[in-house]
Amino acid sequence: MTADPPPAIAAEALLRRWIGLDPGTVGHAAIRRAVRKRMGALGLNDVDAYARLAESEPLERDLLVEEVVVAESWFFRDPQVYGFVRRFICDRVAVRERLPVRVLSVPCAAGEEPYSLAISLLDAGVDPAAFVIDASDISRAAIDRAIAGRYTTNAFRTSDLGFRDRWFRTEQGVAVLDPVVRESVRFAWGNLLDESFTSSALAAGRAPYDVVFCRNLLIYLTSAARADVERALDALLKPDGLLVLGAAEPPIMKGNWVPAGEGAVFALRRGSPTLPPQLRTIPRRPPVSEPRSTIGTAATRTGTEPQAAAAIAAPAPPPAAPFTQPALQLTLRRANELANERRFAEAIEVCVDYQRTAGPASEVYFLMGMVHQSAADLDAAEDCFHKTLYLDAGHAEACLALALLAGQRGDARLAELYRRAAARVVARRGNG
Numbered sequence: 001m002t003a004d005p006p007p008a009i010a011a012e013a014l015l016r017r018w019i020g021l022d023p024g025t026v027g028h029a030a031i032r033r034a035v036r037k038r039m040g041a042l043g044l045n046d047v048d049a050y051a052r053l054a055e056s057e058p059l060e061r062d063l064l065v066e067e068v069v070v071a072e073s074w075f076f077r078d079p080q081v082y083g084f085v086r087r088f089i090c091d092r093v094a095v096r097e098r099l100p101v102r103v104l105s106v107p108c109a110a111g112e113e114p115y116s117l118a119i120s121l122l123d124a125g126v127d128p129a130a131f132v133i134d135a136s137d138i139s140r141a142a143i144d145r146a147i148a149g150r151y152t153t154n155a156f157r158t159s160d161l162g163f164r165d166r167w168f169r170t171e172q173g174v175a176v177l178d179p180v181v182r183e184s185v186r187f188a189w190g191n192l193l194d195e196s197f198t199s200s201a202l203a204a205g206r207a208p209y210d211v212v213f214c215r216n217l218l219i220y221l222t223s224a225a226r227a228d229v230e231r232a233l234d235a236l237l238k239p240d241g242l243l244v245l246g247a248a249e250p251p252i253m254k255g256n257w258v259p260a261g262e263g264a265v266f267a268l269r270r271g272s273p274t275l276p277p278q279l280r281t282i283p284r285r286p287p288v289s290e291p292r293s294t295i296g297t298a299a300t301r302t303g304t305e306p307q308a309a310a311a312i313a314a315p316a317p318p319p320a321a322p323f324t325q326p327a328l329q330l331t332l333r334r335a336n337e338l339a340n341e342r343r344f345a346e347a348i349e350v351c352v353d354y355q356r357t358a359g360p361a362s363e364v365y366f367l368m369g370m371v372h373q374s375a376a377d378l379d380a381a382e383d384c385f386h387k388t389l390y391l392d393a394g395h396a397e398a399c400l401a402l403a404l405l406a407g408q409r410g411d412a413r414l415a416e417l418y419r420r421a422a423a424r425v426v427a428r429r430g431n432g
Helices: 008-019 028-042 047-056 058-068 079-094 112-123 140-148 162-167 196-204 223-236 298-302 325-340 344-358 362-374 378-391 396-408 412-431
Strands: 101-105 131-137 168-171 174-177 185-189 209-214 237-245 257-259 267-270
Touching: 008 028, 008 047, 008 058, 028 047, 028 058, 047 058, 058 140, 079 101, 079 112, 079 209, 079 237, 079 267, 101 112, 112 131, 112 162, 112 185, 112 209, 131 140, 140 185, 162 168, 196 223, 209 223, 223 237, 325 344, 325 362, 344 362, 362 378, 362 396, 378 396, 396 412
Parallel strands: 101 131, 101 209, 131 185, 209 237
Antiparallel strands: 168 174, 237 267, 257 267
16 A cells, blocks of 8 residues: 655645745755645645645645745845845946846845945936836735835845835834835736747837846745746846846856956856857746636736736745844754764754744854755755755855755856855955
8 A cells, every 4th residue: 555645745846837936945854844834724635636626726735835935125135236236227228228227126125225225326316217117026925015115124134124224103102114115116926937928028018128136036846947037038028228137146047147356246248149059948837827717916906917027925034033142053063062972963953943933044054054965965955055055145165065065966157156255255355
């Protein structure tokens, strides 16, 4: 007699096909928990019955995605990125025949990223009519929060919070965004892996864009989905446009992209007008049909025209929480001791327990990556090193660890890119 299939198997296949998610990057256990939660909400006990329901009902598919995807961000995350993009846009605004400057934020989470850019431009004195910001995400709940423009303290994590005093008012303990900023961004639900949105955006005149933010998405996708996303980004971006990625993502890009600024801004531009032939010929998946969900799009909720730009919400690590340095050091020391005794599973559990209560820490993710590497689980190790860079873009050791993994897999190009990234970090430390 064979055992019943784990609840995640069919769901993982659906998520891989629908949003390009590599299940290993969020964890099979997390997907199992999401499936069990949805089954409980529906009163279902049969895994196969739930799998058929999620496959056939777009609304249930949306709700499953909501359980798996964590649309997590905060205002002015990586402030140097916004400074660089602001200067880029201001230069274009100065050339008046290029107006309006068009920007796409994908995925946009609950709006923290596109609103941060709008605030940066407004603070610089840029006329709101001189720029257009489209923002999109696959999480309908995230889009709803973005449109509402109401945020808790978790959305404000930078040291300089002067922008909060200028552009938010406090209402029953919640920070409410100024309407001037809210009106500067157009939100819409969408899926970046749906091939139709690119052609629709071009036909509607909303694309190509001068700037595309696509941060911390690629690291969570399958290799096939990464190729599809890169093709979509190439189509959405102007020939001389700016592509802004997450800290660990520039080396992932396969096309002829070159750095557009210093390493810490994680921005790319094209090295030639088009992508190389090997990327242009990558077959696309069949188009994914628009869900027939009873949940309305952002456009119908706000009375604005639907946006063609679309997104996949990248599952992000949970929000950072305050922790005591002694507790962190005790965790690292205990996990190291267990790892040295080759008790790898116990070492990982110590790290997981810490982050469950205290929130994510780059040091803990890095140690988890080293432990997974020692246990010969290279995929899990790579995921942990990516998350280390997600939390600390200046973690040279994580760059070197990724270089080693790329070398072990025979990808000399990627290994060299990570080594260069590590060298830049070390050089910046020396000049600091």
